[in-house]
Amino acid sequence: MHLTRRAVTFGSLAMGGAALGPRQAAAQTGAQMGAQTGAQQSLYEAAKKEGQVAWYSGILDQPLCDRVGAAFTQQHPGIRVNAIKTTSEVAFQRVMQDLNGGAVQADVFTTTDASHMSYLVGKGQLVKYVPENAKGMVPALQNFDPQGYYHVSWVGLVTIVYNAAKVKPEDAPKDWMDLTDPKWKNQICFGSPNYSGLIGDWTVAMTEKYKWEYFEKLNKLNPLIGRSIDDAVTTLNSGERMVAAGNPASSLRSAAKGNPLAVNYPTSFTVADFSPSAILKGSRSPNAAKLFMEFLAGPEYSKILTDSFEQSLRADVPPPHGAKSLTELTVFMPTLANIEKELPGCKSRWRDTFGT
Amino acid sequence: MSVAQSAPAAFTGRPGALARLRRLEPASLVWLVALAGLAALVAVPLLRLLVSSFQDTDTGAFTLGNYATAYGHLRDVLALGNSLLYAAEVTLVSVVLAVPIAWGIARTDMPAKGFIRAMILGAFITPPYLGAIGWILLGGPNAGWLNRVWMALTGSGTGFMNVYSFGGLVFVTALYAFPYIFVFTAAALELVSTEMEEAANILGAGGARTVLRITLPLVTPAIIGGAIVVFLDTVALFGTPAIIALPARVRVMTLVLWQFFEFPVRAEAAAAYAVPLVLITLALFWAQRMVLGRRGYVALTGKGGSRRLARLGPWRFLILGYALLVVALAVLLPFAALGQAAFSKAWGQGFSWGNLTLGNFRALLADDNSRQTIAHSFTYSAASATLAVALALIVAYIVSRRLVRGGAVLSLLCMAPLVIPGIVLAIAFYATYAPPPIALYGTASILVLGFATRFLPIAYVNCMAALRSLNPEMEEAVRILGGGRLRALARVVVPLLKKNLVGCWLLVFIPATRELSTAIFLVGARTRVISVMMLDLSENGSFETLAALGFFLLGVTILIVALGYRLLGRDFMLRRS
Numbered sequence: 001m002h003l004t005r006r007a008v009t010f011g012s013l014a015m016g017g018a019a020l021g022p023r024q025a026a027a028q029t030g031a032q033m034g035a036q037t038g039a040q041q042s043l044y045e046a047a048k049k050e051g052q053v054a055w056y057s058g059i060l061d062q063p064l065c066d067r068v069g070a071a072f073t074q075q076h077p078g079i080r081v082n083a084i085k086t087t088s089e090v091a092f093q094r095v096m097q098d099l100n101g102g103a104v105q106a107d108v109f110t111t112t113d114a115s116h117m118s119y120l121v122g123k124g125q126l127v128k129y130v131p132e133n134a135k136g137m138v139p140a141l142q143n144f145d146p147q148g149y150y151h152v153s154w155v156g157l158v159t160i161v162y163n164a165a166k167v168k169p170e171d172a173p174k175d176w177m178d179l180t181d182p183k184w185k186n187q188i189c190f191g192s193p194n195y196s197g198l199i200g201d202w203t204v205a206m207t208e209k210y211k212w213e214y215f216e217k218l219n220k221l222n223p224l225i226g227r228s229i230d231d232a233v234t235t236l237n238s239g240e241r242m243v244a245a246g247n248p249a250s251s252l253r254s255a256a257k258g259n260p261l262a263v264n265y266p267t268s269f270t271v272a273d274f275s276p277s278a279i280l281k282g283s284r285s286p287n288a289a290k291l292f293m294e295f296l297a298g299p300e301y302s303k304i305l306t307d308s309f310e311q312s313l314r315a316d317v318p319p320p321h322g323a324k325s326l327t328e329l330t331v332f333m334p335t336l337a338n339i340e341k342e343l344p345g346c347k348s349r350w351r352d353t354f355g356t
Numbered sequence: 357m358s359v360a361q362s363a364p365a366a367f368t369g370r371p372g373a374l375a376r377l378r379r380l381e382p383a384s385l386v387w388l389v390a391l392a393g394l395a396a397l398v399a400v401p402l403l404r405l406l407v408s409s410f411q412d413t414d415t416g417a418f419t420l421g422n423y424a425t426a427y428g429h430l431r432d433v434l435a436l437g438n439s440l441l442y443a444a445e446v447t448l449v450s451v452v453l454a455v456p457i458a459w460g461i462a463r464t465d466m467p468a469k470g471f472i473r474a475m476i477l478g479a480f481i482t483p484p485y486l487g488a489i490g491w492i493l494l495g496g497p498n499a500g501w502l503n504r505v506w507m508a509l510t511g512s513g514t515g516f517m518n519v520y521s522f523g524g525l526v527f528v529t530a531l532y533a534f535p536y537i538f539v540f541t542a543a544a545l546e547l548v549s550t551e552m553e554e555a556a557n558i559l560g561a562g563g564a565r566t567v568l569r570i571t572l573p574l575v576t577p578a579i580i581g582g583a584i585v586v587f588l589d590t591v592a593l594f595g596t597p598a599i600i601a602l603p604a605r606v607r608v609m610t611l612v613l614w615q616f617f618e619f620p621v622r623a624e625a626a627a628a629y630a631v632p633l634v635l636i637t638l639a640l641f642w643a644q645r646m647v648l649g650r651r652g653y654v655a656l657t658g659k660g661g662s663r664r665l666a667r668l669g670p671w672r673f674l675i676l677g678y679a680l681l682v683v684a685l686a687v688l689l690p691f692a693a694l695g696q697a698a699f700s701k702a703w704g705q706g707f708s709w710g711n712l713t714l715g716n717f718r719a720l721l722a723d724d725n726s727r728q729t730i731a732h733s734f735t736y737s738a739a740s741a742t743l744a745v746a747l748a749l750i751v752a753y754i755v756s757r758r759l760v761r762g763g764a765v766l767s768l769l770c771m772a773p774l775v776i777p778g779i780v781l782a783i784a785f786y787a788t789y790a791p792p793p794i795a796l797y798g799t800a801s802i803l804v805l806g807f808a809t810r811f812l813p814i815a816y817v818n819c820m821a822a823l824r825s826l827n828p829e830m831e832e833a834v835r836i837l838g839g840g841r842l843r844a845l846a847r848v849v850v851p852l853l854k855k856n857l858v859g860c861w862l863l864v865f866i867p868a869t870r871e872l873s874t875a876i877f878l879v880g881a882r883t884r885v886i887s888v889m890m891l892d893l894s895e896n897g898s899f900e901t902l903a904a905l906g907f908f909l910l911g912v913t914i915l916i917v918a919l920g921y922r923l924l925g926r927d928f929m930l931r932r933s
Contacts, residue, residue: 054881061892061895062725062884063725063892082882086888087876090876092621093621093786096623097786097790097791098790098791100787101790101791101792103791103792103797116621119621163704186497187498192602194615195598195614197618200618225603226599226602228895230894230895233899234897237703237704237899238489238492238496238704239704240492240498240499240500241498253896253897254702254897254899258702258704258705259702259703259705260705340620347615351431354605355607356606
């Protein structure tokens, strides 16, 4: 299988489906929530007998996963959600151990690393299911897996983040190349592709657009290299550094409390990473799992996401305050095949360039 | 036993087994249960780990490829070397931090002992993640508080310290590891009777000479035991290196290990990378034997003993000053820095009256989920500590009194779980305990067993050191008077080592409350613990709540410790004059 690299402009793709204003969209959302299709009704009847659904989540945090579970139960009384949030690496290892031990514990598995899914598809361990609600998702998020095994449940973005108490908006970097300006010497920070999938995508994307030179220029500025993409929030708030490649969701969440963080969506493109969910074959609650997949593709779930400054997956759920919707952004996302091909080399060069 | 009873056995022609069973002391049953427990808890997961290191990721067929993957790159081998150097330096610094304070508290009339003891355990309960961030706030080259003060005072353009360095990494790690050595050493010093010190004095040795030649050498097994734990713990540490070593561009083994869990996932290669670490444990045992040799370290004998606190006069303020400096570096300063986050609405704004709040604490305690999570952590850790201490004491007793053959193997089993990085060991735990037949998936028991196994080495080292200080003559007296081994253990050993055992319990309890890598593998939907909650808070950027949680843990631990020592009662060996 060879997928070509693609740069996706969400705006142009999404216009057809999302030509509604936020207000109209909200109204439509409300209507959708009340009415479920006949297929979902019969799923619900079967799922009620199962009584619960177990969810291994590598995304969000535990309280938010619990909120998703509670909202699901409210919509589908009688079906409890047992959500276990860990890191994607741990969730995947648990899935693998469960499969080896012959006792599949999770019905639905969500990971930030899509290669986990292609591995499980290859092993024949996933159930093919395309949620009806996927039709309402932003078009570019649809058909992430053309075979229909896994579907996007979280979108991670990499943007420019800065400490607004120390950097004036007019001085802040606007685009990726601005980060290489010598004035940011000793003032820039970012994570490492060896520890963060999102930074891995960013590394592949930057290499593709600006060649490896980009990182050599950054290295001259003595960057502070952390682990996760979200380290930027702590480092910028502490005042130790001023600008970063960071996650707009965690930055805006911290800014909403009053912290001096601001986000610039780069003018040329924002880097994106899609985190998929899938149903595990042989799990205890296959019907409840399908219903839960419907829920993750539906509007209620996206509203929970935006309440917490995460990206909405649907055109009919407006973006969180201060954030841009996927339809407004020019997003660049290396394909899974491309990442699997390029990332190992990038990680190795990263160690050569940055020594870490 | 009557002759009539044993006769049928002789007739059936199977005298051996049955007769031996008859002669069994009840104690032997306890030994058997303990050994079976050790096999199930430690041997099975370790064996599983060993087997998986030879298995192909996809087919499960036998292969040496994992070892080639793990050790095929020079820089990954060098990272292992870095780890050993790092652990050695941390151990050295920890000894320097811990031993003088332990001596001051256990053997002198130093003031403010309760406060110092509480603060040291406070340092211990501080999750490495939080301690490291505290030190980044203090010693960051651009904005660290200490550096800013330095720049303001000297007018210099740069700070005087950079926490992002190998030295910074060692320093910060040692600040949160030295309590291991402190607790071991203080407990041992409390058992040393004054007679030998007095003998040295009579023979003309001065105070300092007595301490260096008599008192400290007598507690060498405890110091070395603590040092071994610090060394092994540091080799396997991930939290502090992730925050400090990575930006400092220092590669240590646990950071390399992480790459095996990223795409393409090779958990088997991670196992192969970790298995040889058990050799480090073996090497440490060998080193321990070289140092301790055949010398005796018996401090408690049947003749009784008494202890007199050294009167230091004005010097007692010097030792207090040293202790205060250490706890300031480990707790007071970092928590002052973290306080800015814990009591702020938005910590990035810096200090202002309008930004002050107790809301982070209120949010923490008002939320049902987080209250339950905190309660889980404390109860599971307490159960794990009790289990680990009981098991360690029994096995240590069997080994030190040579009740069975193969003591060295038992020792290795008891020590191995500490040096293997948590994430690798956790997979083996999960594979052993979660599926049928044990089928503990999602239960509290699986966490308790996991924590007890992970920290068994700490309890074991401590019990071995304590038993070394105890002259077997007292147990022999019990036996001569007709008591069994169990009676000797319950009525003589445990009461005499009361303080050691409580210290030992704390040394398992506290790391269990902050253990992440085992917990994250074993938690279920209704068995969440604090460390997992902290990971969430750190990942979603809720640093204010995280810092508040750190303060809360500090307060609760100090309370538990204060209460524990009060319940233990008066020090029976302390001579009142």
